[in-house]
Amino acid sequence: MAAETIADLLGIRYPIIQGGMAWCSGAKLAAAVSMAGGLGVIGGGSMDSDLFAEHIGKLRAATDKPFGVNIPLTFAQAQGLAEVALDEKVPVVFISAGSPARYTTRFKDNGSIVLHVVSTPVQAQKCERAGVDGVVAEGFEAGGHLSHEELTSMVLVTQVADRVSIPVIAAGGIADGRQMAAAFALGAAGVQIGTRFALTKESSAHPDFKRRCLEAGATATLAVLKKLSPMRMLENSFREKLQEAEARGASENELLSMLGEGRPRLGMFAGDLEQGVLEIGQVAGMIDDLPSCAEVIERLVAEYRETCACLPALSQQ
Amino acid sequence: MAAETIADLLGIRYPIIQGGMAWCSGAKLAAAVSMAGGLGVIGGGSMDSDLFAEHIGKLRAATDKPFGVNIPLTFAQAQGLAEVALDEKVPVVFISAGSPARYTTRFKDNGSIVLHVVSTPVQAQKCERAGVDGVVAEGFEAGGHLSHEELTSMVLVTQVADRVSIPVIAAGGIADGRQMAAAFALGAAGVQIGTRFALTKESSAHPDFKRRCLEAGATATLAVLKKLSPMRMLENSFREKLQEAEARGASENELLSMLGEGRPRLGMFAGDLEQGVLEIGQVAGMIDDLPSCAEVIERLVAEYRETCACLPALSQQ
Numbered sequence: 001m002a003a004e005t006i007a008d009l010l011g012i013r014y015p016i017i018q019g020g021m022a023w024c025s026g027a028k029l030a031a032a033v034s035m036a037g038g039l040g041v042i043g044g045g046s047m048d049s050d051l052f053a054e055h056i057g058k059l060r061a062a063t064d065k066p067f068g069v070n071i072p073l074t075f076a077q078a079q080g081l082a083e084v085a086l087d088e089k090v091p092v093v094f095i096s097a098g099s100p101a102r103y104t105t106r107f108k109d110n111g112s113i114v115l116h117v118v119s120t121p122v123q124a125q126k127c128e129r130a131g132v133d134g135v136v137a138e139g140f141e142a143g144g145h146l147s148h149e150e151l152t153s154m155v156l157v158t159q160v161a162d163r164v165s166i167p168v169i170a171a172g173g174i175a176d177g178r179q180m181a182a183a184f185a186l187g188a189a190g191v192q193i194g195t196r197f198a199l200t201k202e203s204s205a206h207p208d209f210k211r212r213c214l215e216a217g218a219t220a221t222l223a224v225l226k227k228l229s230p231m232r233m234l235e236n237s238f239r240e241k242l243q244e245a246e247a248r249g250a251s252e253n254e255l256l257s258m259l260g261e262g263r264p265r266l267g268m269f270a271g272d273l274e275q276g277v278l279e280i281g282q283v284a285g286m287i288d289d290l291p292s293c294a295e296v297i298e299r300l301v302a303e304y305r306e307t308c309a310c311l312p313a314l315s316q317q
Numbered sequence: 318m319a320a321e322t323i324a325d326l327l328g329i330r331y332p333i334i335q336g337g338m339a340w341c342s343g344a345k346l347a348a349a350v351s352m353a354g355g356l357g358v359i360g361g362g363s364m365d366s367d368l369f370a371e372h373i374g375k376l377r378a379a380t381d382k383p384f385g386v387n388i389p390l391t392f393a394q395a396q397g398l399a400e401v402a403l404d405e406k407v408p409v410v411f412i413s414a415g416s417p418a419r420y421t422t423r424f425k426d427n428g429s430i431v432l433h434v435v436s437t438p439v440q441a442q443k444c445e446r447a448g449v450d451g452v453v454a455e456g457f458e459a460g461g462h463l464s465h466e467e468l469t470s471m472v473l474v475t476q477v478a479d480r481v482s483i484p485v486i487a488a489g490g491i492a493d494g495r496q497m498a499a500a501f502a503l504g505a506a507g508v509q510i511g512t513r514f515a516l517t518k519e520s521s522a523h524p525d526f527k528r529r530c531l532e533a534g535a536t537a538t539l540a541v542l543k544k545l546s547p548m549r550m551l552e553n554s555f556r557e558k559l560q561e562a563e564a565r566g567a568s569e570n571e572l573l574s575m576l577g578e579g580r581p582r583l584g585m586f587a588g589d590l591e592q593g594v595l596e597i598g599q600v601a602g603m604i605d606d607l608p609s610c611a612e613v614i615e616r617l618v619a620e621y622r623e624t625c626a627c628l629p630a631l632s633q634q
Contacts, residue, residue: 154491178502227564
């Protein structure tokens with residue numbers, strides 16, 4: 001599956017997809033990415049149905065380029081979001097965390113392209129059998145919700161590419177053109193980029209959250225909450241409390257009660273950097289500016305080309 | 318730092334280095350890799366000084382090609398191994414787990430090339446200041462001992478390459494030519510490969526351990542013992558007991574006492590697949606044969622070239 005094919009399938013210029021992240025990816029971010037030649041994606045995981053519909057409307061008012069939406073099936077409002085996406089006949093639907101059997105047929109019959117997020121090769125095979133158009137293979141280096149299996153992009157993407165014949169989009173650990181070239185070498189037909197787009201001018205994340213991410217060193221994120229649904233987040237007072245609780249063997253219920261409700265919103269959208277949950281990928285450690293989405297895509301493509309041109313031939317003795 | 322440069326520096330044909338793994342990498346494995354055009358490495362971490370000297374002698378009797386040795390500084394017998402490596406004027410010395418200041422100058426003054434294993438960009442910078450000739454950047458997907466920071470190869474290699482001017486060798490998650498191409502795209506000048514060489518004809522691991530690794534699925538390994546020194550191992554009865562203990566918050570002392578002495582030997586060398594520790598990388602899930610080292614290198618190079626030739630150009634509209 002060549003990169004041209006996924007770009008053709010989605011109707012975009014570059015095989016670069018923006019991850020539909022909670023609290024970062026509204027109409028503004030998605031429109032900027034789509035207008036720059038990638039696929040912008042509205043992250044439904046932090047919206048109710050009305051707000052979701054509003055953002056889809058705003059995006060359509062801003063550009064006639066293709067776009068996508070992300071619906072995490074574990075999200076309490078997933079069904080409402082799905083109904084909106086069906087009504088709106090959204091061009092591309094990304095489904096994460098849940099069974100591919102639930103909505104694939106309905107969306108496809110409705111004219112949408114359906115992509116499903118997976119974290120193991122077996123999940124990818126299930127998705128292919130369910131009829132999805134492609135899978136997003138997301139490695140352990142990604143931000144936010146992760147799987148218990150902890151397969152990294154380097155290991156996951158190759159194995160998913162070996163097991164399915166539909167296009168594979170690599171996600172997790174991709175912030176520059178070198179990592180994008182690596183993803184294609186591993187067998188990806190496209191890349192999904194979260195953190196790098198979360199840290200742009202057009203991202204709707206709180207400015208203080210963005211600033212904290214720019215200051216973060218290489219080792220500032222860690223996957224915690226492994227007894228529940230593991231989540232990669234930036235170090236802060238709240239994460240430290242979670243880690244202390246985990247070290248003494250805190251139960252699932254205790255961890256759930258510590259987590260409570262609304263901490264991702266508190267951290268990423270309201271800017272409470274110590275009591276909020278700050279979801280971000282490992283690549284935050286290598287990002288130190290807040291460019292526009294158009295600049296991000298321009299850099300990615302230029303670095304990608306330079307990287308490919310400089311790969312050593314190895315000796316032919 | 319081009320790949321040709323690291324091959325030139327080490328005097329080898331291909332920039333492919335075999336990881337010096339405990340219980341797998343004696344003279345037989347190292348000689349096979351060196352004779353096939355890579356750099357064979359004797360793993361000192363499972364040997365006393367006499368056995369280490371014996372393996373160096375056997376390797377030299379088998380081939381006059383360059384080779385290396387690995388010395389983990391946390392290993393109780395590290396000092397004895399270092400004295401042997403100094404006496405033997407070993408061409409290349411890999412130091413893992415410990416301060417680069419301890420032996421770098423002595424080995425360099427003695428004529429050896431010194432490479433140090435790192436798991437963060439900051440460690441790489443310390444190594445460069447200590448005068449090492451290059452660093453091995455090892456990601457979280459690798460087998461055996463890992464760091465607490467959990468940086469994956471995709472994220473680690475680029476950042477190490479950005480921070481140091483000495484050559485960077487990528488390790489962790491590299492079992493085929495696609496992953497090797499990915500490593501070079503990320504900025505590596507060479508690759509260090511463990512698991513793929515552990516699962517070869519010439520590896521000294523127990524046949525039952527090798528067979529269990531071939532049967533392993535993509536999600537069969539996990540990093541455990543995070544309160545001590547994290548270690549990636551294959552699922553078995555012993556790992557299950559460790560995970561249960563960790564889930565209830567077992568103390569460091571309790572975990573140390575469960576681990577006891579000699580479990581890696583028991584599992585990987587004596588073939589007790591349930592009570593031993595089975596150290597292996599995430600890539601075990603994609604390996605299903607036991608070729609010779611020469612075949613491994615031939616495949617890696619062929620796949621690497623094919624991968625580089627097939628990278629998409631991206632559109633130039």
